[in-house]
Amino acid sequence: MIEDKVAPPPRRGRPRDPERLRRIMEAARSHFDAQGFERASVDAIATEAGVSKMTIYSHFASKEGLFEAVIRDRTDRVMGGLAGVEALDPEQPGKALLAIGAQFLTLAREEDALGQFRSLYGAAATQHEACLAFYRQGADRLISDLAAYLRRADAQGALHIRHPRQAADLFLSMFLGDGHIRGLLMLDMPDTRENKALLKEAVRMFMAAYAKAP
Template structure:
């Protein structure tokens, strides 16, 4: 028998017109997804905590998976295309831009709620393929695409030499998903701020050595 959260809903996705209401919904959802995982999170409980009706959530996000996707999208916007936006990054100063992107990405990747989402999605792999696709689309794929767009601009400006922007963007972001990320997923001690700054600087140095033109 289908549970309430599995009932089909008309997908009219988008944040509620009331910004404050939208903020409450996303904050409540983020907390529940982190605490209970995607599969066990309950839309009724999220609605109650946000002070809205269950139908308000469904009418704006379509489903629990749609709400999860919106939470991931909101966190992604803080990395590339966040406060200033990828369009504001100067293609003539790739080292400065990449340092900023690396710091934002690392900060997001180290957040406990982000690590919690990774754990919940890994646990849902196979059982909830749509949710996993949504996480990939709004998280890794979107980040990679936005960074690739910047790399194309820097290549056109002659400050970087990038033949395969999507592949190159993936290589850059992958440098932040090593030992520290694994430790975070396993709930072990995390690198301190000094180690994190050194990681960003070294990642950008290696990247510029490979793709910089010296302009």
């Protein structure tokens, strides 16, 4: 809808109301998950949140900005440990990677995240800004956070990594194979046992490739 694409400039005035912002985010998450980015309406989101559309645009510059905030919030909730990558011990990369992999696997298997992948793949030709927001707050952010940890592990001598971002991309990519494709196609998903086996093997392979030789 055209009115969802064009936002008025943000207004200055009273400080933001956290409860009102929470309602907007919850309504936006519900509509984006149920209808995808393209079909979700800012008018409908505003109605469900009990606010005006102008209020939404006072918090977010555009529909794309609201969508990006929803993706960022989801990543924060599921990947709390990775978002706080500075707290991970660079001298124990095996342990850290098990935690990171488990969190990422949870995110990659979430039906909400899979639904966003499905809807954006179908709209990629016409929804460039939405796809960019999804990439920026999803893959790009997670790869960058993991690369930062890998640089620290390399500096401590626990790993030997010449290209940390490439290595981070390779590690996370190991969780986007068969199980992820089955999820996108809405087929039976891997069970807990399969996920644990995948996690252990991914860490084993990564450490075999990058662990510092004794």
